[in-house]
Amino acid sequence: xxxxxxxxxxxxxxxxxxxxxxxxxxxxxxxxxxxxxxxxxxxxxxxxxxxxxxxxxxxxxxxxxxxxxxxxxxxxxxxxxxxxxxxxxxxxx
Numbered sequence: 428x429x430x431x432x433x434x435x436x437x438x439x440x441x442x443x444x445x446x447x448x449x450x451x452x453x454x455x456x457x458x459x460x461x462x463x464x465x466x467x468x469x470x471x472x473x474x475x476x477x478x479x480x481x482x483x484x485x486x487x488x489x490x491x492x493x494x495x496x497x498x499x500x501x502x503x504x505x506x507x508x509x510x511x512x513x514x515x516x517x518x519x520x
Contacts, residue, residue, distance in 0.1 A: 432481035434509055435489025441509075442478075442490045448508050449476045452494055460496070460506070461513040468506075469517070470498040476508055 436442055452458070452472045460468045476494035483489055492508035 430479075430481050432483060432489075432491040433507065435481050435483035435487065435491050436509065437487075437489045445478050445490060445492050445508050448494075448511055448514075449478045449492060451514065452476050455519065456516055457518040458496075459515045459517055460511050462506075463510045463512050468496065468498050468504075470496045470501075470504075473497055473503065478508065 436445065452475070454472050454474055457471050458469070460470075462468060473495040476492050478490060478492035480488055481491050493505050494508060494511075495503060495505050498504050
């Protein structure tokens with residue numbers, strides 16, 4: 428495995444939260460995403476999020492995920508799922 432993530436998770440609760448986000452963030456849905464740094468991103472989910480195994484900063488194996496979002500005014504961004512604290516569906520794409 429060669430993919431690295433800034434953070435990885437191993438506890439059932441943390442992995443379950445990532446998997447719940449994976450199921451909730453449907454493609455082509457417009458959403459507001461509250462990020463862990465307090466910022467609010469508005470945009471359209473482009474693809475179903477992925478949750479997979481990564482190597483963390485200390486090369487320990489764990490889980491994280493990514494989602495691609497067309498962020499209003501910014502364009503396409505790939506976000507780490509663990510940085511999404513809350514989400515609100517605002518419309519269909």
